[in-house]
Amino acid sequence: MTTDFLVGQIRKKESFLCIGLDTDLDKVPKHLLKEEDPIFAFNKAIIDATHHLCVAYKPNTAFYEAYGIKGWQALEKTINYLNINYPEIFTIADAKRGDIGNTSTRYAKAFFEDLGFDSVTIAPYMGRDSVEPFLAFKDKHTILLALTSNMGAFDFQTKMVDGKELYKQVLEISKTYENSENLMYVVGATKATFLTEIRNIIPNSFLLVPGVGVQGGSLAEVCRYGMSDNVGLLVNSSRGIIYASDQDNFAQASAEKAKELQQEMSLELKKR
Numbered sequence: 001m002t003t004d005f006l007v008g009q010i011r012k013k014e015s016f017l018c019i020g021l022d023t024d025l026d027k028v029p030k031h032l033l034k035e036e037d038p039i040f041a042f043n044k045a046i047i048d049a050t051h052h053l054c055v056a057y058k059p060n061t062a063f064y065e066a067y068g069i070k071g072w073q074a075l076e077k078t079i080n081y082l083n084i085n086y087p088e089i090f091t092i093a094d095a096k097r098g099d100i101g102n103t104s105t106r107y108a109k110a111f112f113e114d115l116g117f118d119s120v121t122i123a124p125y126m127g128r129d130s131v132e133p134f135l136a137f138k139d140k141h142t143i144l145l146a147l148t149s150n151m152g153a154f155d156f157q158t159k160m161v162d163g164k165e166l167y168k169q170v171l172e173i174s175k176t177y178e179n180s181e182n183l184m185y186v187v188g189a190t191k192a193t194f195l196t197e198i199r200n201i202i203p204n205s206f207l208l209v210p211g212v213g214v215q216g217g218s219l220a221e222v223c224r225y226g227m228s229d230n231v232g233l234l235v236n237s238s239r240g241i242i243y244a245s246d247q248d249n250f251a252q253a254s255a256e257k258a259k260e261l262q263q264e265m266s267l268e269l270k271k272r
């Protein structure tokens, strides 16, 4: 999917919401456990109830890998279901990969070609040759971890390297990578006040912003400091939406939570 198409969807739906499919069988409604594939059954119900309120879904692969081959099959069914039924939706494989060049090429093939995701999250730690194999795929997006939402972000990401915080070095150096127009970046909603300086370095790049809801980040602050001329934001919520209820009406309850965020987003878009 092109960035222009994504921006068009955001304007049309008045939403830059990404729903995280962090599907945990300990948390899904008990009646679903009788299904042949409870993970997919849960995801399908959530997607059908919420697709009009969001522009992206982000399955975090950890939640699928944890269930072995059955989990991977559920991930495959989920992305196929999205690509066939809702091709206008931007899809993110939250896999946080990145390795030496030939290995990264295989990861890129797995997520972009085999599974057919639009984007994948990548850790920048191994540098240029670990990221460029992902960037080589046309109309696919590589979402580089810049400043993450967790406390551990302060262990390394904000440390000074050559006179600048490491996360700023990530932003600046990655701009020199081949096909860098295919880059997006992760910035945690809990780090919203850093967004002004981040926007000075990457004024128009899309940011995937997790950490609203359960982690405590503020959507209003993210918009105030992080919104660009082309919106430039995909704000993710996982647990706050998908586990709104563990009763039979769970999908409807998740749609209500998604709608609350979408309406807040619509107001933010109208302010600009």
Ligand SMILES: O=C(O)c1cc(=O)[nH]c(=O)n1[C@@H]1O[C@H](COP(=O)(O)O)[C@@H](O)[C@H]1O
Binding pocket: 020, 022, 060, 094, 121, 147, 148, 149, 150, 186, 187, 188, 210, 211, 212, 213, 214, 215, 236, 237, 238, 239, 240
């Ligand atoms: O790359 C991510 O998506 C990510 C980066 C980050 O800095 N913080 C972060 O929470 N995430 C992911 O975003 C989701 C957040 O989930 P909730 O806190 O339940 O909304 C999880 O899948 C995390 O792995």
